[in-house]
Amino acid sequence: MVGSRTTRICEQPGRSGALGHGKVIAMEGQPSRLAQAGNWYLQAVDALSAGGWANGTLCEGWSASNVVAHVATGDQLIRGLIWDATGKGRRGQDLPVDFADRHRRFEVVSTWEPSKLKEMAHAESEQTIAAVAEAVKDTPEAMVTMPIGRVPMPVLRGMRLNEYIIHGHDLTPAIGRSIPTPDWFFDRAVGDALTRMVRLHSRSPHKGKSASFHLHRTDGEGEWVLRAEGGDAVVEAGHAKADVAMRGTAEGLYWVLMGRGKPDEHGVEVHGDPALAAAFKECRVGPDFGNRRRNAALPGVEVRHQRSALAHHNTALVTGQAAGAAIPLAPDGHRFVADLQRLPDPDGCDPIAIIVTGALLQRAAAFVHRLTG
Template sequence: METSAYLNAVVEQTNTLAGWVHGRDATAPVPTCPKWTLADLVDHVGATQRMVAMLVGERMTEPDSAYARYVPAPGDPAQWRDWLTGTAAEAEQAFASVTDDTPVWDPSGAAAGVPFWSRRLFGEACVHRADAAAALGLPYELAPELAVAAIEDWLDTLTSRGYWENRPDFADAMRGSGQTLHFHATDASGEWLARREPDRVVLERTHTKADITVRGPAADLLLVLSRRRPLSATPTLELHGDRTLIDRWIEHMDWVTGD
């Protein structure tokens, strides 16, 4: 997906989320993010979008200034819809003012800049809309092609050099000697092979035999990999191989789950 397509999807996903949470109970728990209330979720989504809009729009090459200008979500849930649609619009406007090669800081360790952030905001919107659905008892649907793009964001971010260096707990858990996990979306084009090496997790886009294969609809695969739905509660996914490898992988996918 191109940057503009990611941002269009960010606006669409956020607008849906904004409609869901508008006027709802701020203290409602978010089951998929055990330490969060609905207010925490709204604050995280909108504040992240605003921070990224500042990073990109002001071409920041270090993040401290953006972090220091954090603005919390309104305390009144009746203001949430306008606030969230506004933060998404700010992000879309910021990205429209730059090109993919505009220098902007990002945490990947690969100087990915604008493309990193456009995809990251998209992945955030997709996964956190699932959190809102869980909190409000609403069904979650995501087009297979979008779900594949969100899986790509999730896996690429968690296997990046920056994530490995900044999350030593994850790095220690994922060190290996070549163990392989294959994730395969069956309703859209998307396959990934994760290979656990001593110094990193290598991510490839390929179809090949692996120690464990997990295959099924892309949206269900996204929810399981992001720990938004237990594997045991997702009968649409097929497993072939060493179950302990995927259990260990999911156990340590605790990034942005509020626990």
């Protein structure tokens, strides 16, 4: 798939049509790139067969239904946040109030029949793309709080665009065939991904360590150096010596950055410290959820049950009960527990969620742990 960018989807936005095989080209009146990305994603959803919804995806532990539910409830959340930020009100729609509420809805929607979930995917995407376009046009300075911090509408638009492309790509194993991404995407994607890594480095388990990575695009212009030192991270354009060097196409580099496979799976050459190169993805914690582990090995900890307390504790909930007990790093469930605390379980399954100090949990489903002994 890497390097194969001559055949692309190009249908106009809408619900109809199988996966197309033309090129996305510039033309007068062409839909926005966000609309193109949303349309491409929906075509991937439509390409799922009746039995494909239960199939695995590039998101470890997640079926196609899980991925589509994640995007659809994310569309709902983003639309509500946009309308809140721009003073539009919720327009009578029942939308998530925060990331924890979104996760609860995700767990319900994931169990829906494929036809109902597909209908939701189309409706939510189309409404959210329209809401983003309206906000960017009318109130571009309005700010929305996301996992990477407060962002203006143009940045939010880029984040939603990335979400559609990443998760459309994640569906390909369930679909059973490769679906090349739009030609224009990777020209902007690598630099954007590196910028996001810088913003998220403060939440990385490797914060405070020193490392540098040189990325060299081989199918066009683009060289970057990502440096982390003393808890800060910066990205610089251009060539410079680094601890690790990676060379590959923009597409290959991007999927490695997003955790969708190892460098050799995407034709990316790696030079330098092999251990540091292997830890590259862990230098940030992002909103994507590639290469996740069901449960990190935690000494003296046992899994009690799934789908419970930890996933529902956002910052506001936790700090109201025990400051610093559980700090969410991303809406999809990464949590870093900074203290030992008793936390009430919103699901009413177990009133205790006690976590080992300093443990980083990365999950496919939410896990609740407690100390043994």
